[in-house]
Amino acid sequence: MNEVMTAMYERRTIRKYTDQEVSEETLRELFKIIESTQSWANSQCWEVVEVRDPELRKALQSTVPTKNPAYTAIVNAPVLLAMCARRGQSGTLGTSEMATKHGDWYMYDLGLATQNLCLAAHSLGLGTVVVGWFDPDKAEGIVNAPEGVEVVSLIPLGYRNQKGVAPKHKLVESFVHVDTF
Structure with a gap:
């Protein structure tokens, strides 16, 4: 199995991190992965806000329900x-x-960029969790998103302080159909 496939099988949701800082060099490497991600007609509709400021992260936490893991x-x-x-x-x-x-494909394109980011982060020893359960309108105000820009997800990123557990997955036979449904 090649490295990409191994990363796809081994990458897990990580919600606990060490105190080790993530270097700007590492972040730039991850951002270059997003830069090279495919998108609809190469539209590259993504924007990324890197939030390190503890007060801004606390404000963004207020957009997430306390029941969110x-x-x-x-x-x-x-x-x-x-x-x-x-x-x-x-x-x-x-x-x-x-x-x-299906209209605006921004969610599809952001999904591709997010998956590439998370797999690349995993390959560098970093952990991520994709947070979709939050108040995007409130988050847009906090990060000062201009009109026409939506916050799609929040991704905590850092060095892993836990080993992720593989969830149960549907078996191939339950979702692959040949020729017709």
């Missing part, structure tokens, strides 16, 4: 990434008209 990770990770998308760029044919019935 990642609640404490928001402030305990050395870095918090707000993964954002520019609306109306992805899924178009160079106009404001959406090309498919």
Whole structure:
């Protein structure tokens, strides 16, 4: 098995981190991975806000329900990434008209960028958790997102202080269909 496939099998959600700082060099390496991610017609609709300031992370934590298992990770990770998308760029044919019935593809493109980021972070010994259960409108105000930019997810990132556990997955036979459903 190659390194990419190994990372895909081994990457787990991590919510506990050491105090070790994540270097700017490491972050730039991760951001270069996002830069090279495929997107609809190369629209690259993503924007990333790197949040290190403890007060801003605390403010962003207030957007996350306390019942969310990642609640404490928001402030305990050395870095918090707000993964954002520019609306109306992805899924178009160079106009404001959406090309498919699915409309704006920003969630798809951000999913690709996020997965690449998380796999690359794992390969560098870092842990991540993708937080989607939060108040995006409130988070957009905290990170000062301009109009037309949405905060899609929050990603605490740091050196792992736990070993992730593999969840149960559906078996291939339960979701692959040949020729027809």
